[in-house]
């Protein structure tokens with residue numbers, strides 16, 4: 001009997017030793033290349049600043065019912081076109097659009113959500129803060145995501161501190177940019193946890209996830225580049241971008257002339273909708289071949305968390321644009 005017991009102890013030690021070696025060995029992640037995770041981002045912007053000064057380029061969503069209904073009509077149609085292709089929209093609403101929805105079109109947010117799209121709070125360069133916009137979305141019937149949409153680079157550290165007080169309402173940051181999308185803007189097409197000392201660097205203990213938007217042009221050429229430049233063991237991302245103000249109503253309507261266009265114009269909403277439909281048709285072939293995957297920003301952050309242990313973060317400098325967003329798009333045939 002005694003002999004048996006002494007044999008059992010060394011036998012038990014073998015699996016324990018094996019397990020410890022496995023845990024202690026530095027883990028080399030298996031190399032893999034993610035598809036290009038593609039999202040369609042839409043932003044609305046407030047038409048008035050904190051001093052009550054009007055911002056000429058933006059629609060009066062919460063003061064002009066006809067205009068709000070034109071905007072939601074075009075955005076519903078765009079959301080349906082996207083849905084038909086499987087494309088997911090992250091609709092970043094500002095406070096004026098959310099208030100307009102609540103006043104004049106209270107099913108807009110839920111309609112988009114039922115198509116598989118997401119509603120994000122968006123408040124860069126605004127005196128109405130992210131948390132208030134989140135509340136406005138809820139009052140207007142929507143369910144806001146945990147995405148903070150459209151931060152600017154000069155406010156990111158301050159905003160991370162601000163989001164700390166509302167944690168976990170905002171866990172993911174999208175589209176850190178320069179005001180006005182000038183050249184020199186960050187165009188990283190990957191995902192990391194921004195360090196509080198240098199947000200461009202990964203901190204494995206960081207509280208927030210940053211999703212880069214990639215080169216950012218509404219262009220198949222640029223998407224193809226992004227596909228070819230995908231990096232191993234990173235979450236590769238790309239977003240295209242639009243705004244309801246780019247979808248003008250007919251001259252025959254009674255809408256404020258500023259927001260109308262001739263039906264022959266590229267700005268006319270039906271022409272724009274057709275452009276997006278054709279664009280997604282071209283893009284669908286890349287989805288079929290597995291190079292592109294249509295996802296929401298929430299899905300990207302879930303994929304990131306799931307694969308975090310397999311990812312490699314370099315301390316390379318982040319890439320920056322050599323063109324402003326508007327001129328880049330124009331060169332690529334998407335006139336604004």
Ligand SMILES: [Zn+2]
Nearest residue numbers: 043045124150
């Ligand atoms: Zn914006």
